[in-house]
Amino acid sequence: MPDAVVSIQHLSIDYLVAAGRFRAVSDVSLDVPRGHVVGIVGETGCGKSTLGQAIPRLLPEPPAIIGGGKIMFQGVDLVKVPLWKMPLIRGTGINMIFQEPLNSLNPAFRVYDQVAEAVHIRRIRESGRPVASRAQPGPYNYGRRPEPTPSDVWSGKFTPGGAAASYAHRREVERRSRETGEELRREVLDYLRLVRINDPETILNLYPHELSGGMRQRIMIAMALSEKPSLLIADEPTSALDVTIQAQVLTLMKELIEEVNTSILFISHDLGVIAETADELGVMYAGRMVEFGPIAEVFESPRHPYTKFLLRAAPTRYKTDGPLLSIPGNVPNLSRPPPGCRFHPRCPIARPKCRVDPSPTLMPIAGAGPEHTSACHYAEEVPTLS
Amino acid sequence: MSASPLVETTGLEKHFPLTRTATDVFTGRPRRVIHAVDGVTISVMPGETVGLIGESGSGKTTLGWVIARLHDPTRGALRFAGQDLMKLDEDRLRRWRQNVQVVFQDPVGSLDPRLKVWQIVGEPLRAQNQAERWFARNEPKRIRLEHRLAVRKERERLWLECRPAEKERRRLVTEHTEALAEWQRQYEEERVQLDRQYHYALDALRAPAPTPAAAPGTPGTPGAPPPVSPRVTVADRQRLTAEYRKGLAAQAKRQAADHERIEQRYRDGLKRARGLTLTPQERQQREAAYRAFLKKGLPPPVIPKIPVPPVLRRSKVRERVAGILPMVGLPDYCVDQYPHEFSGGGRQRVSLARALIVNPKLVILDEPTSALDVAVQAQILNRLVELQKERGYAYLLITHNVAAVRYVADRVAVMYLGRIVEVGSVHGVLEKPIHPYTKALLAAVPVADVRRRRTRFRIGGDVPSLVDPPPGCRFAARCPFVVDRCRAEYPPLREIPGVPGHLVSCHRAEEVADIAPASLLSTEPGPPAPPAPA
Numbered sequence: 016m017p018d019a020v021v022s023i024q025h026l027s028i029d030y031l032v033a034a035g036r037f038r039a040v041s042d043v044s045l046d047v048p049r050g051h052v053v054g055i056v057g058e059t060g061c062g063k064s065t066l067g068q069a070i071p072r073l074l075p076e077p078p079a080i081i082g083g084g085k086i087m088f089q090g091v092d093l094v095k096v097p098l099w100k101m102p103l104i105r106g107t108g109i110n111m112i113f114q115e116p117l118n119s120l121n122p123a124f125r126v127y128d129q130v131a132e133a134v135h136i137r138r139i140r141e142s143g144r145p146v147a148s149r150a151q152p153g154p155y156n157y158g159r160r161p162e163p164t165p166s167d168v169w170s171g172k173f174t175p176g177g178a179a180a181s182y183a184h185r186r187e188v189e190r191r192s193r194e195t196g197e198e199l200r201r202e203v204l205d206y207l208r209l210v211r212i213n214d215p216e217t218i219l220n221l222y223p224h225e226l227s228g229g230m231r232q233r234i235m236i237a238m239a240l241s242e243k244p245s246l247l248i249a250d251e252p253t254s255a256l257d258v259t260i261q262a263q264v265l266t267l268m269k270e271l272i273e274e275v276n277t278s279i280l281f282i283s284h285d286l287g288v289i290a291e292t293a294d295e296l297g298v299m300y301a302g303r304m305v306e307f308g309p310i311a312e313v314f315e316s317p318r319h320p321y322t323k324f325l326l327r328a329a330p331t332r333y334k335t336d337g338p339l340l341s342i343p344g345n346v347p348n349l350s351r352p353p354p355g356c357r358f359h360p361r362c363p364i365a366r367p368k369c370r371v372d373p374s375p376t377l378m379p380i381a382g383a384g385p386e387h388t389s390a391c392h393y394a395e396e397v398p399t400l401s
Numbered sequence: 402m403s404a405s406p407l408v409e410t411t412g413l414e415k416h417f418p419l420t421r422t423a424t425d426v427f428t429g430r431p432r433r434v435i436h437a438v439d440g441v442t443i444s445v446m447p448g449e450t451v452g453l454i455g456e457s458g459s460g461k462t463t464l465g466w467v468i469a470r471l472h473d474p475t476r477g478a479l480r481f482a483g484q485d486l487m488k489l490d491e492d493r494l495r496r497w498r499q500n501v502q503v504v505f506q507d508p509v510g511s512l513d514p515r516l517k518v519w520q521i522v523g524e525p526l527r528a529q530n531q532a533e534r535w536f537a538r539n540e541p542k543r544i545r546l547e548h549r550l551a552v553r554k555e556r557e558r559l560w561l562e563c564r565p566a567e568k569e570r571r572r573l574v575t576e577h578t579e580a581l582a583e584w585q586r587q588y589e590e591e592r593v594q595l596d597r598q599y600h601y602a603l604d605a606l607r608a609p610a611p612t613p614a615a616a617p618g619t620p621g622t623p624g625a626p627p628p629v630s631p632r633v634t635v636a637d638r639q640r641l642t643a644e645y646r647k648g649l650a651a652q653a654k655r656q657a658a659d660h661e662r663i664e665q666r667y668r669d670g671l672k673r674a675r676g677l678t679l680t681p682q683e684r685q686q687r688e689a690a691y692r693a694f695l696k697k698g699l700p701p702p703v704i705p706k707i708p709v710p711p712v713l714r715r716s717k718v719r720e721r722v723a724g725i726l727p728m729v730g731l732p733d734y735c736v737d738q739y740p741h742e743f744s745g746g747g748r749q750r751v752s753l754a755r756a757l758i759v760n761p762k763l764v765i766l767d768e769p770t771s772a773l774d775v776a777v778q779a780q781i782l783n784r785l786v787e788l789q790k791e792r793g794y795a796y797l798l799i800t801h802n803v804a805a806v807r808y809v810a811d812r813v814a815v816m817y818l819g820r821i822v823e824v825g826s827v828h829g830v831l832e833k834p835i836h837p838y839t840k841a842l843l844a845a846v847p848v849a850d851v852r853r854r855r856t857r858f859r860i861g862g863d864v865p866s867l868v869d870p871p872p873g874c875r876f877a878a879r880c881p882f883v884v885d886r887c888r889a890e891y892p893p894l895r896e897i898p899g900v901p902g903h904l905v906s907c908h909r910a911e912e913v914a915d916i917a918p919a920s921l922l923s924t925e926p927g928p929p930a931p932p933a934p935a
Binding site (some may be wrong): 058262326 | 742745780787807808848850
């Protein structure tokens with residue numbers, strides 16, 4: 016795709032565990048077009064979060080190992096970038112909103128410090144100053160820092176939390192940033208207002224534990240947006256929230272997508288949330304992408320049996336209308352996946368062809384839109400499946 | 402209602418006091434209390450499913466725990482099959498517990514990782530067996546004791562009949578004690594109110610001026626001048642303190658007058674009681690009755706012969722567990738597995754088996770599907786409905802998942818901040834909700850339908866705090882249809898004319914009844930969003 020923010024090609028990710036090595040994501044190709052929201056759905060353990068964390072290389076490696084493939088971002092293959100350089104891409108390049116807003120904000124810092132750090136990083140990078148990977152003279156260090164020696168800690172040169180390397184250093188930094196401080200503060204306030212936070216002057220001085228779940232998630236969104244990333248990965252951003260708060264956050268995200276021109280990879284297991292936000296939808300099953308296409312097409316006429324089952328399983332009926340439809344069988348064990356199509360043991364239209372390797376990959380479908388692809392040998396038959 | 406309810410609560414309250422700091426004690430700041438459940442009246446019929454929906458912090462889990470007697474209610478009545486649960490002693494409560502079982506919220510945390518499935522699922526069986534054994538041993542003793550107490554009470558009553566002055570005196574003493582207790586309670590309450598008013602006023606003085614209340618849906622007015630914090634003047638504080646002291650003095654005066662009135666009534670009563678006598682004929686009659694009772698007593702109690710059940714052997718427990726596992730859709734070889742060997746759905750099934758093994762009458766399902774994917778969720782919900790048809794369980798389904806409630810429940814209760822705001826049949830509440838909060842909740846549920854994309858959600862704000870909530874409707878702060886009356890007085894649950902069995906707690910129920918939930922989502926872009934910072 017010409018105008019893709021990130022282009023994943025044949026990505027495979029393995030986990031090394033005591034029982035051996037299993038492939039959590041296998042041969043996934045995905046393009047996120049500029050300015051689009053791409054949704055990824057799938058059951059627990061289908062590899063969607065692994066995929067999301069692999070893009071900014073946030074997976075702990077090992078146990079995770081990128082087994083093959085490319086993640087092309089701004090002409091660079093992220094798989095080949097050394098890990099210590101990744102912080103330069105994270106933030107303004109690829110940003111992430113995590114599932115648990117409490118666990119992903121630092122409990123020891125006030126809201127202001129956390130949002131200001133994000134704004135500051137963006138400003139440095141926008142100013143075009145060369146960014147070294149070593150300790151930076153600035154309020155915040157985000158590159159690799161020399162490890163403090165015990166004597167540094169003892170003599171007070173090192174303060175935990177990474178704000179500054181020593182008190183003397185800190186004073187120097189404060190002197191230099193006094194004039195920029197006011198400007199920074201104004202911008203932080205602007206972003207907090209942008210995410211519809213009432214009374215941002217008060218909120219600035221609070222700690223994350225003093226805020227409600229919806230507020231914390233909005234702070235996370237403010238931090239993510241203030242860096243103006245090219246790609247924002249939202250990993251179940253609303254799962255921990257109540258429905259009314261979730262609706263507020265989703266509404267807000269949709270408005271902000273239009274304002275700050277960014278692309279979003281939206282990972283969720285909630286079809287309702289995906290239906291509200293995404294432009295394109297990818298369905299994952301047992302580590303593979305089984306269907307991809309414009310959201311309306313995937314929802315209206317799914318071309319993979321798994322997608323069809325997943326859409327039908329959502330409870331929308333009353334007890335008196337008969338039982339809910341569920342998918343027969345269980346999710347396969349990824350350390351011993353079934354040969355051929357991973358879904359064939361549970362599939363009603365499985366034939367001998369489905370049981371032989373290699374697994375089907377995403378293919379265009381006869382009779383569907385040009386961008387709609389499905390990893391099913393018999394995708395044309397799926398609409399007739401009852 | 403025709404049949405008698407299985408569980409019935411009346412004005413149930415559960416409060417959790419917050420710890421008081423030393424500063425609070427010295428400044429006389431009253432104790433703050435979390436009103437987790439605040440006057441809930443709800444009933445569950447045998448074989449019925451009641452869905453309890455609400456956001457986190459609405460007190461729905463606490464209500465479930467109180468109904469299962471895992472928490473003691475602060476106030477209010479709790480009846481199970483006509484029996485007052487608050488009057489059960491420890492032995493009988495333990496024996497009662499097999500009637501109500503809970504499937505706990507977190508299937509990972511509620512299963513002991515060091516126990517095998519047969520031990521986890523068999524634990525209620527062992528507890529039940531022990532409770533039955535204790536009951537069989539202690540029930541005859543208890544009946545005999547109760548009989549002896551009844552005899553003593555009756556003897557005393559007949560003895561007092563012969564002495565009217567003494568009888569009257571005892572009545573007066575009881576009455577006086579109760580009056581004094583009531584007097585003390587009332588004034589303590591008033592005192593707390595005064596303290597609270599004073600401290601809230603002081604806090605309001607110190608706090609910065611609040612931003613002008615935003616209209617619903619437009620939280621935060623960008624570009625508004627920052628609020629100016631007013632200076633707390635000494636005069637302000639002195640004025641408040643003077644008012645507070647005046648209030649205290651007036652209260653002390655009234656209190657003393659009340660006390661004098663109560664004492665006077667008691668003294669007058671005693672004077673009157675001294676004059677009470679019996680006619681010789683009456684006296685002879687009553688004394689004869691008393692002597693007759695001394696000779697004869699009450700008829701001896703019927704002491705049932707309860708066989709003490711034998712201690713449950715391990716093999717028996719394993720057998721019973723293996724028998725129940727297929728019922729929840731697990732193969733019977735699972736008895737020797739550990740919880741970590743199961744997926745989320747499997748763990749939820751083990752949890753369900755543990756609740757069902759003692760054959761309860763009511764199962765409290767606390768978020769049974771929150772940790773599960775749609776496909777597994779559908780399997781579990783189907784199983785729940787089938788089991789109910791086969792075995793006639795009643796369910797109390799506590800969840801924020803409206804879809805699950807729609808499928809499983811017969812009736813739905815919507816909770817908001819410790820109170821029930823709407824109850825009715827599942828069709829009534831979910832298809833034609835009346836309370837604005839229910840409408841908001843339903844409108845907020847994302848629908849897996851791309852044609853129904855929303856653009857804006859009109860309910861702003863967060864769920865307010867449960868600590869010392871203000872009077873009036875709890876939803877008033879977020880409600881788009883709020884009027885002044887909503888903030889001042891609490892709307893009681895009342896039946897809506899024309900819709901039998903549908904109770905709503907809203908002053909404006911009739912006016913807002915016809916507003917569709919979808920109208921809380923507007924399709925127009927709404928007020929212009931603030932410009933993105935450069």
